[in-house]
Amino acid sequence: MTGNGPSTHISWAELACHDEFKTPYPVAWFDRAVALAAEFESLRTACAVRLGLTPAHNGDIGGAGRSQHVEGRALDVAPPHGMTVEDFGALCIELADSRGIIRGVGIYTGDNHVHIDIRPEMVLATWRG
DSSP states (O other): OOSSSSBTTBOHHHHSOOSTTOOOOOGGGHHHHHHHHHHHHHHHHHHHHHHTOSHHHHHHTTOOTTOSTTTTOEEEEOOOTTSOHHHHHHHHHHHHHHHSOOOEEEEETTTTEEEEEOOSOSSOEEEEO
């Protein structure tokens, strides 16, 4: 269990109810969340193995040689409904500038996603793909 959720890749916010109040996940059920998250992490790992998501795979699909994805530091995120990929990318850059945690933002209009990463370098890298 982490401070942000029951596992590395699931947050408490994701487990909260999706009602208008965003009702939090009940504290009395935390043991259930930990068990569920452990199974999710196992499934996530099995999927990566089955799909061959390795540094070699990253190269095969045209990924960057030093991709932050293979280091576990990157996500490719589709813009939310009602927002263009350009607007979403601009918002990601704005957040990166203000918070200093995101250090890489790539806007991919052809694939309709934004790459964000938390690379160790201290300078924000931005690009279009």
